[in-house]
Amino acid sequence: MLFVCLGYLDREAMDARPKAEIEAVMAQCGPHLEELYGTGRVFLDAGLGAAGKSVRRTEGKTVVTDGPFIESKEMIGSAFFVEAEDLDEAVRIASLHPAVRLAEGETFGWGLEVRPVHYFERRDPQR
Numbered sequence: 393m394l395f396v397c398l399g400y401l402d403r404e405a406m407d408a409r410p411k412a413e414i415e416a417v418m419a420q421c422g423p424h425l426e427e428l429y430g431t432g433r434v435f436l437d438a439g440l441g442a443a444g445k446s447v448r449r450t451e452g453k454t455v456v457t458d459g460p461f462i463e464s465k466e467m468i469g470s471a472f473f474v475e476a477e478d479l480d481e482a483v484r485i486a487s488l489h490p491a492v493r494l495a496e497g498e499t500f501g502w503g504l505e506v507r508p509v510h511y512f513e514r515r516d517p518q519r
Contacts, residue, residue, distance in 0.1 A: 394509040395482035399470035399491050402501025403442070409499070417500070421490040428488040437472035466501060473509070482506050 406414060428434055444459045472489075476482035483506050486492075491502040 395474045397486045398505040400466045400503045401469045406500045417496040424490040
């Protein structure tokens, strides 16, 4: 099964900390990410930029707006995909991520959400 792991952060909490402190914490992430990737179960890990657009259908028209998109102090800062037998295994694998391994992540509001992915497989129309 495929699972998406969404990495959350509290942007205000992070922005309130000195840049050097954030860089020092980020420098600690490497070994944890190596362990996570070493499981062989993570096949895509991506950090997400803060800028973005929302596309919705409103009153019969497609409307494009600038973010933020939801009223929340948390924002999605990353996403990675895990292949696992079930949700429990996906959570065990995701638990290797620095967001939940580093104590300093608590200060920044770091956390993960693990959800199953329902997807279609693109097929070559010539087959």
